[in-house]
Amino acid sequence: MEKTYTVSVFTENSIGMMNRITIIFTRRHLNIDSITASESEVKGVFRYTIVLRTTKEQVEKVIGQLEKVIDVLKAFVHEDAQIVHQEIALYKIKTDALTNGDVEKVIRQHHARILTVDREFIVIEKTGHVEETQLLFEKLQPFGVLEFARSGRVAVTKPMKNLSIYLDELAK
Incomplete structure (x- = not known):
């Protein structure tokens, strides 16, 4: 069943990052409803907020693909009830x-x-x-x-570890 999902992708700030992220959606024939990019609360880390309508299976596959991209630190998927x-x-x-x-x-x-x-x-x-x-x-x-x-959607999550905790875990 298709639903609206919000994907948050945290990356390093590098040239062509937007293209590398969006190509993953294009390859899977997924239409992006909105996308916003900005700095995050962690210096040097950028956040892409992507809204799309798809199935749970498809969005989970996309998350897996996103996390394989060089310079992507972490990707999360949320349903509307989990975000503001x-x-x-x-x-x-x-x-x-x-x-x-x-x-x-x-x-x-x-x-x-x-x-x-x-x-x-x-x-x-x-x-x-x-x-x-x-x-x-x-x-x-x-x-x-x-x-x-x-604009595209700007979102913060309700239940989530602080991004700096994930970055510390990645460093170990």
């Missing part, structure tokens, strides 16, 4: 839409905030799950969305 996650979305609409009080109501109802007001446009920010950011996009459509961008 958010995404950020930015919406750009024409400033004259503000003259109608309805835009402000929509922004407040969705717990979003205005980041910038320019002569020609305003930029609105919303953090939340993909369903929440998508719903706000749909509510803003009648006001003329000029641009829309959504």
Whole structure:
């Protein structure tokens, strides 16, 4: 049965790492729903957060393949109940839409905030799950969305050893 899984991959910072990671998914014909990369809490260690929809067997095979890649320190797979996650979305609409009080109501109802007001446009920010950011996009459509961008998932796990413990175990 297919489910949504979040894969966390901890790596050294090396050129081409993103390509080496994503090729493993491509070879298995798995579509990545979102991917984010950033530094982790450990200096010199980077974290890739990858969201995909697949079976438990497939994702476990991918984890095994990822851990064979040089410069990958550790990979984990989590179901949604095991993580706390958010995404950020930015919406750009024409400033004259503000003259109608309805835009402000929509922004407040969705717990979003205005980041910038320019002569020609305003930029609105919303953090939340993909369903929440998508719903706000749909509510803003009648006001003329000029641009829309959504980040990939950013996640931290609920139950997990500290990354530095795993790194110490690898060093031994």
